[in-house]
Amino acid sequence: xxxxxxxxxxxxxxxxxxxxxxxxxxxxxxxxxxxxxxxxxxxxxxxxxxxxxxxxxxxxxxxxxxxxxxxxxxxxxxxxxxxxxxxxxxxxxxxxxxxxxxxxxxxxxxxxxxxxxxxxxxxxxxxxxxxxxxxxxxxxxxxxxxxxxxxxxxxxxxxxxxxxxxxxxxxxxxxxxxxxxxxxxxxxxxxxxxxxxxxxxxxxxxxxxxxxxxxxxxxxxxxxxxxxxxxxxxxxxxxxxxxxxxxxxxxxxxxxxxxxxxxxxxxxxxxxxxxxxxxxxxxxxxxxxxxxxxxxxxxxxxxxxxxxxxxxxxxxxxxxxxxxxxxxxxxxxxxxxxxxxxxxxxxxxxxxxxxxxxxxxxxxxxxxxxxxxxxxxxxxxxxxxxxxxxxxxxxxxxxxxxxxxxxxxxxxxxxxxxxxxxxxxxxxxxxxxxxxxxxxxxxxxxxxxxxxxxxxxxxxxxxxxxxxxxxxxxxxxxxxxxxxxxxxxxxxxxxxxxxxxxxxxxxxxxxxxxxxxxxxxxxxx
Numbered sequence: 122x123x124x125x126x127x128x129x130x131x132x133x134x135x136x137x138x139x140x141x142x143x144x145x146x147x148x149x150x151x152x153x154x155x156x157x158x159x160x161x162x163x164x165x166x167x168x169x170x171x172x173x174x175x176x177x178x179x180x181x182x183x184x185x186x187x188x189x190x191x192x193x194x195x196x197x198x199x200x201x202x203x204x205x206x207x208x209x210x211x212x213x214x215x216x217x218x219x220x221x222x223x224x225x226x227x228x229x230x231x232x233x234x235x236x237x238x239x240x241x242x243x244x245x246x247x248x249x250x251x252x253x254x255x256x257x258x259x260x261x262x263x264x265x266x267x268x269x270x271x272x273x274x275x276x277x278x279x280x281x282x283x284x285x286x287x288x289x290x291x292x293x294x295x296x297x298x299x300x301x302x303x304x305x306x307x308x309x310x311x312x313x314x315x316x317x318x319x320x321x322x323x324x325x326x327x328x329x330x331x332x333x334x335x336x337x338x339x340x341x342x343x344x345x346x347x348x349x350x351x352x353x354x355x356x357x358x359x360x361x362x363x364x365x366x367x368x369x370x371x372x373x374x375x376x377x378x379x380x381x382x383x384x385x386x387x388x389x390x391x392x393x394x395x396x397x398x399x400x401x402x403x404x405x406x407x408x409x410x411x412x413x414x415x416x417x418x419x420x421x422x423x424x425x426x427x428x429x430x431x432x433x434x435x436x437x438x439x440x441x442x443x444x445x446x447x448x449x450x451x452x453x454x455x456x457x458x459x460x461x462x463x464x465x466x467x468x469x470x471x472x473x474x475x476x477x478x479x480x481x482x483x484x485x486x487x488x489x490x491x492x493x494x495x496x497x498x499x500x501x502x503x504x505x506x507x508x509x510x511x512x513x514x515x516x517x518x519x520x521x522x523x524x525x526x527x528x529x530x531x532x533x534x535x536x537x538x539x540x541x542x543x544x545x546x547x548x549x550x551x552x553x554x555x556x557x558x559x560x561x562x563x564x565x566x567x568x569x570x571x572x573x574x575x576x577x578x579x580x581x582x583x584x585x586x587x588x589x590x591x592x593x594x595x596x597x598x599x600x601x602x603x604x605x606x607x608x609x610x611x612x613x614x615x616x617x618x619x620x621x622x623x624x625x626x627x628x629x630x631x632x633x634x635x636x637x638x639x640x641x642x643x644x645x646x
Contacts (some may be wrong), residue, residue, distance in 0.1 A: 128575025150538035173574030176223035257292035337369035479609035493566035529557035
């Protein structure tokens, strides 16, 4: 039922929330097939409540041939049998709400699956037809049309065009099995509205908009600059990249916002890969998205100056909307690995966890980061990410950051599944990283996150939306939350530095009363 009551302060629940990204395939499996599912998530809601998160972001669980692990959607209003059914989804939402946890879901408006009925109709229809107008079908270049319509490349490598049997070409900024939708088409816009209302009526609390900087395409589809050809993977797109960040995309987000406003308490966050703070800020204007994913922290090295710049840029880009903070997700290398791996990477990841959770605004955690999971060096035979094939086996893709979570026990599959295999192999050395192994260990990464989330939620020092920077030794920084008074200090230098004055609330590693060790952060009041 559509919500029509007037909003109250609780409707703004998302403004300071901690979201937990559930990569559905890899969180928990309930039926023994080695792939995570909705009932698996429901069975672990007690853990998520114990962890202390406020909301879930579920990656796509819709009907899909799984060419890109669900980001190729054949029916956006149906649950793929691999993950369950609509009844399982309804049970998950009801139980999550009973645990005090909101539920947000991914929507994928830039493209559909090639198995979507619309695209199958388009392939069967002639050029210039209504069916083809929902996508980008174009004649090729050259005397026989044998060359693609322009020089655009796919984010996953190779050309962004595939030729249909009748000679026309269709556009796909990702795999050929993910044809781009034409957002100038009224049927495409109406279908998204129907999808958003479908899930809002089932009780979801919001959406994550995949490729929110995509969708709109420039008139005439001009060539892209030559220097961008061959660049693959997640990255900020410059203003001169015609494939992304076109002006008309903001009309799509105004459409999404209008629907969300019909359901007080709902929200939308966009995945936004753009280069400048000014371009980012346009996506979170008052009539567009509530939040924007900002990847400055993801891109920053473990260096105090780089992290400070990332924070300052993120605050600027957010404008009047709450800033968002994330260290990892399913599209990038896990930050334990990015920060050097091994014990070094773990120490740095612990330090950055406290930095992230000390900042005003919204925090997004990626499942498994609270366990300190690193990337897994998977064998070639196990790789499934389309980046691996599309790049000619030069880009190993994102699978190493998507390995299923270890829950308990001393050997794979660590109670992720009752079966004997998982969709990506789990390393035996994760025995010490299971939830079971960490839960009662006060020095574990999991215990650090639980303490940090509890303090963030309950301690008055975390109020106030502005930061004040202190002077600090080289390789270090310290900031204070104006209003609440929390102080967060980080030492990325190679030597201990004097500890700022104050009472210690929490530290990422043992600290003395006078010194902050290297690769350590601390909260003080």
